[in-house]
């Protein structure tokens with residue numbers, strides 16, 4: 204089993220280092236190989252996703268990814284900016300199924316912006332389609348408008364699109380995931396305005412016939428953004444397209460108050476996957492040794508479960524994380540009166556010790 | 559001055575009736591004419607926006623709109639569904655500038671899902687472009703894919719697009735609105751992924767040069783969805799496109815806990831406007847006389863200020879609403895222990911009395 208380790212930028216290197224230590228202590232037969240990605244790769248090789256990094260990713264069973272991005276790359280042309288690496292990996296590897304749990308940890312309930320009774324015990328699984336929609340749809344670009352409000356004016360445009368098999372395969376992922384949970388899927392669309400999402404709704408309804416034991420609810424994206432705030436616990440599997448998923452998964456993550464704790468997985472049809480924390484590269488605290496490595500450590504657990512067929516090792520990591528939280532260890536982002544503030548490294552130590 | 563009154567469906571008729579009573583008591587020289595819209599119009603004339611209704615709207619200085627929609631129309635073909643009326647009015651009248659205040663009323667702070675300290679005194683103005691973007695962009699439809707992940711498969715597609723003059727005119731609206739407030743605009747885009755929103759960002763940056771006294775910040779839409787939850791008071795004017803505005807304005811409205819209180823205005827270049835509550839038609843409580851008419855009454859105040867040049871009358875309504883809240887009157891949606899529960903009609907009575 205081969206793992207590509209891509210720490211990236213900002214706090215990426217610090218948090219991935221701890222996840223790697225945790226993986227090493229499990230004493231499993233895998234090989235890890237590290238490569239540059241994002242801004243770090245741009246600095247060294249002039250591109251955020253150099254050919255060698257892409258090749259390593261393609262040749263691996265799983266990718267452990269840190270985070271990419273920094274303000275200092277904002278002025279670069281778009282194809283050279285750090286986040287193109289993550290889009291490039293999704294596309295090249297066909298990582299169409301994004302799993303983003305939004306979980307509120309018992310000990311961190313108070314850290315949520317929401318009233319504790321609204322988030323205590325919250326456990327949503329967001330399934331986001333990750334290789335289609337307006338993210339990759341062609342054509343796109345700039346041109347002179349020939350119709351619309353201002354014919355003759357300069358305009359920019361993008362294409363939103365989903366084909367039937369693209370919707371079908373992610374719908375199967377969502378329904379199958381729901382079978383392992385509360386058997387309820389909320390499919391989020393904008394069928395009242397968009398052709399693409401009327402089609403989404405139609406195809407999801409069709410695929411649902413194969414899952415009569417799973418309850419399916421359809422919800423407009425604007426309403427979903429509201430219901431997440433009003434009553435997040437009403438959701439179980441929240442299932443949607445790439446663009447809406449980008450927005451709703453971040454909203455849901457922030458609602459939990461546990462954003463430094465939330466892992467994610469992005470899988471392709473062969474089970475290869477990219478695993479990364481839900482949070483970003485946080486350049487403002489990079490290099491200070493205070494970042495929370497738990498989201499990355501929990502991403503490594505997802506990797507063991509989804510791509511490396513090591514569910515017991517995944518359980519061990521997840522139990523260890525629960526144990527360090529119960530023991531009162533907290534990095535600065537989740538610290539509160541009465542708990543022990545620890546560094547990135549010390550948090551890694553605590554998890555390693557708990558394993 | 560002529561006002562088209564379009565109550566629509568569900569609670570629409572009840573809440574608009576109270577706003578009309580409030581307008582009448584002001585004793586101003588305007589004429590009001592009512593017409594059917596939405597499901598009600600479909601039932602009577604076979605179309606949610608019949609020609610007579612559209613003609614009345616076009617011939618008026620302002621439109622007082624209730625709400626449209628009901629589950630029972632879900633099975634109709636899209637062009638016949640109630641919400642097409644609102645899209646049709648926006649398009650036909652060119653109502654490109656949508657103003658959506660997200661205000662947390664002092665007496666209703668406790669009704670928010672968020673902790674009181676995060677929302678007390680919250681006052682965001684959302685400016686959403688309303689006639690462009692993927693809402694109206696052509697081409698759109700279904701076809702057989704010739705490229706992408708599954709060439710040969712059936713697919714659906716939509717076109718996101720913005721031209722330079724479309725972005726410019728709404729950017730001017732946002733900067734000018736900011737001048738009357740805290741002089742800060744947050745422009746929300748997804749420039750890291752979409753050509754359309756890289757262009758948006760470029761054009762907004764260009765227009766900003768004419769407003770050196772206003773601070774401009776750019777934020778990605780996923781981050782905006784998070785920051786609204788984390789620290790909503792950091793926003794003042796939140797400015798964005800049609801699709802992102804749909805999602806973020808609903809999220810922000812729900813955050814305030816005052817959704818039954820929030821008005822909206824949609825203006826065209828001539829100052830004609832459509833005024834409607836931010837909430838929907840709530841078919842579940844329609845006909846019970848318990849809906850909150852205050853968002854519609856406050857929409858009438860916005861109408862007086864923006865389209866009818868009656869700022870003093872607008873002030874009178876807004877003061878009256880504050881007075882009835884201070885006096886403890888509450889419809890069911892905002893009721894809490896120690897306040898007096900009133901019906902839709904009684905709330906209208908209270909506002910009329912306070913004027």
Ligand SMILES: CC(C)[C@H](C(=O)O)[C@@H](O)C(=O)O
Pocket residue numbers: 286289290449750751780
């Ligand atoms: C970095 C960016 C391109 C990316 C996205 O929009 O998908 C990120 O926001 C995410 O959600 O993983």
Ligand SMILES: CC(C)[C@H](C(=O)O)[C@@H](O)C(=O)O
Pocket residue numbers: 395396425641644645804
């Ligand atoms: C009814 C619907 C078409 C509309 C929209 O998406 O714009 C509504 O959600 C709104 O925000 O006014």
